[in-house]
Amino acid sequence: MTDERNKAERALEDLVRDLPPGPAASPEFAKNLRASFSAGSIEAGSFVDDSEVDPADLTGVWSEELDDGTALDDTVPGRIKDSGPLSSPAAAAGATSSSTGPAKHTGRVFAFPVWAQAMTLAAAVALIVFVQNANRGAGPEQFQARGNGTIEIDGKTFALSELDAFRSLLEPGTAIHVEGDMSALLDFVYPGFMAVQVTPGVEMTIPEPAGRWFDRTASFGVDHGEVRVVTGPDFAGADLSILAPGTEIEVTGTTFAVICSPCSTCVCVLEGTAQMKDEDGKVQPVRPGRRQTFFNDNDDPPFEEPIRGEERMKLEMFRDSAVPRLRSEEQK
Amino acid sequence: MRVQSREPAALEEFFDRYFPRIYGLTQRMLGDPTAAQDVTQDIFFKIHRAADRIDPERDPGPWLTAIACNTCRKYWRSKAYRMERRSDSFEDTPGLDQRLPSDVPGPEEVVVAEESAERVQQAIATLPESLRESILLHAYQGIGHEQIAEMMGVSHAAARKRYSRALAELGKALKDLGV
Numbered sequence A: 001m002t003d004e005r006n007k008a009e010r011a012l013e014d015l016v017r018d019l020p021p022g023p024a025a026s027p028e029f030a031k032n033l034r035a036s037f038s039a040g041s042i043e044a045g046s047f048v049d050d051s052e053v054d055p056a057d058l059t060g061v062w063s064e065e066l067d068d069g070t071a072l073d074d075t076v077p078g079r080i081k082d083s084g085p086l087s088s089p090a091a092a093a094g095a096t097s098s099s100t101g102p103a104k105h106t107g108r109v110f111a112f113p114v115w116a117q118a119m120t121l122a123a124a125v126a127l128i129v130f131v132q133n134a135n136r137g138a139g140p141e142q143f144q145a146r147g148n149g150t151i152e153i154d155g156k157t158f159a160l161s162e163l164d165a166f167r168s169l170l171e172p173g174t175a176i177h178v179e180g181d182m183s184a185l186l187d188f189v190y191p192g193f194m195a196v197q198v199t200p201g202v203e204m205t206i207p208e209p210a211g212r213w214f215d216r217t218a219s220f221g222v223d224h225g226e227v228r229v230v231t232g233p234d235f236a237g238a239d240l241s242i243l244a245p246g247t248e249i250e251v252t253g254t255t256f257a258v259i260c261s262p263c264s265t266c267v268c269v270l271e272g273t274a275q276m277k278d279e280d281g282k283v284q285p286v287r288p289g290r291r292q293t294f295f296n297d298n299d300d301p302p303f304e305e306p307i308r309g310e311e312r313m314k315l316e317m318f319r320d321s322a323v324p325r326l327r328s329e330e331q332k
Numbered sequence B: 001m002r003v004q005s006r007e008p009a010a011l012e013e014f015f016d017r018y019f020p021r022i023y024g025l026t027q028r029m030l031g032d033p034t035a036a037q038d039v040t041q042d043i044f045f046k047i048h049r050a051a052d053r054i055d056p057e058r059d060p061g062p063w064l065t066a067i068a069c070n071t072c073r074k075y076w077r078s079k080a081y082r083m084e085r086r087s088d089s090f091e092d093t094p095g096l097d098q099r100l101p102s103d104v105p106g107p108e109e110v111v112v113a114e115e116s117a118e119r120v121q122q123a124i125a126t127l128p129e130s131l132r133e134s135i136l137l138h139a140y141q142g143i144g145h146e147q148i149a150e151m152m153g154v155s156h157a158a159a160r161k162r163y164s165r166a167l168a169e170l171g172k173a174l175k176d177l178g179v
Helices: A002-017 A027-039 A064-068 A089-093 A114-135 A160-169 A309-331 B008-030 B033-049 B061-077 B079-086 B108-125 B129-140 B145-152 B156-176
Strands: A141-146 A149-153 A156-159 A175-180 A185-190 A194-198 A203-205 A217-231 A239-244 A247-260 A264-278 A283-286 A290-295 A303-306
Touching: A002 B108, A002 B129, A002 B156, A027 B008, A027 B033, A141 A160, A149 A160, A156 A160, A185 A309, A194 A309, A217 A309, A217 B061, A247 A309, A264 A309, A283 A290, B008 B033, B008 B061, B008 B129, B033 B061, B061 B129, B061 B145, B108 B129, B108 B156, B129 B145, B129 B156, B145 B156
Parallel strands: A217 A239
Antiparallel strands: A141 A185, A149 A156, A149 A175, A175 A203, A185 A194, A194 A217, A203 A217, A217 A247, A239 A247, A247 A264, A264 A283, A264 A290, A290 A303
8 A cells, every 4th residue: 555655655756757848038127127127226126015814814713703704893803883973962961862751851960061071081091001101111222133134024135244224113013024044043032021032934913012910911923933932921811812824822821932834833832821712712832942833824733743852952052042031121 | 166256257157067957957846937937046146145155176066055054945935936936836727738848849758758858747746835846856857865855854754754755745646647
């Protein structure tokens, strides 16, 4: 059986191997590209600027509730719905649609002048904004960039050695793309909370910090490449949610790496715990010292194996360098 | 060294040497000449940008293959590609035959071989992107599983497993095409 299978596999391999060189490009295209390449006037492919996420593609992936016809406005916390002018009769009277039958009273005990309503609303909004800002955890600090590489932020490319030029652009939620050779690294610390190390090839967003008192979930997305994370003492009671292609990773205090490729996402846990949740909501725990791989197409079952020696070493090195930086913040 | 300093003559020489290989790979990966041209342009744009970092002591082949694969993946993640896929499936695309290599004149054997190659390319085009990448990198480009694993960010075992699955899927796709 195995021999037959090997024979069939070899025959298929031969078919692919014997494919002739790919069809030639149109001479005009090749000529123009050659001229612009040698003259330095070559431009990026036109599809690149087109790659933002199409909301339709998120439907049924991370936000199943969108499938049932619920309006997006209803699912996004904090989004204010456009419910008409504030001076509309319903708004002014504080009326609700649940009132039935003839009303004995108008419901208005005493009338607020419009300016007072506006002031109250403004004060309420200001209070909410103040509390939200006060709750917001500290953003990334202590940036370190080294090695030969570049970082792309909002369409601008910088050499990693120009840290002072791009440091201020690295705000939570900003998409970055780091490229370079094996020496290229970017790392940063959320004081006392976590340290993040970005390796060459990574496409990710800078993590949003967790709230200080409520909304204690930090989050970020990784599209491609390897990101290492070490959590600090202030992480206790919080959690970290990472969106990667085909899976969501939930972490509750650990040293780990997330490695994303177009076909799979792998989580390597050195210490602590992590769990990976696939698009169907199936949860797979990842134990310390193990790596768990999820395939994006969901055809292959996830599989677990021990962390490779090289990855273990890199995680240990990062942990050893990050922990003092996280602790020094704690002492402050 | 001259490529690193972006001397036009050296860049032309570099282009002549590697363009057919890069375009051939992207064409096989994407199965669409228009997309292959766009992606190839992007690849050479990246090469030009990084020319000063090319190590003259090392064969740039693996580096170029890695850039080509990364750019194909970027294309696969692009809105343009997703839009195209939404309105167009490989199973019922009437224009697919026109988009794939064909019409090479010559003796009967050459025509038969070309037809066979065309079928194989058609079958490859029906595979999911990750499997297409796996099979083209290993069987067509001759890149080892270990290097592919590194490029894909998976373990050696996972890369082998994926390749094996790609072959199985290719076999099924060829059967569906009557080969």
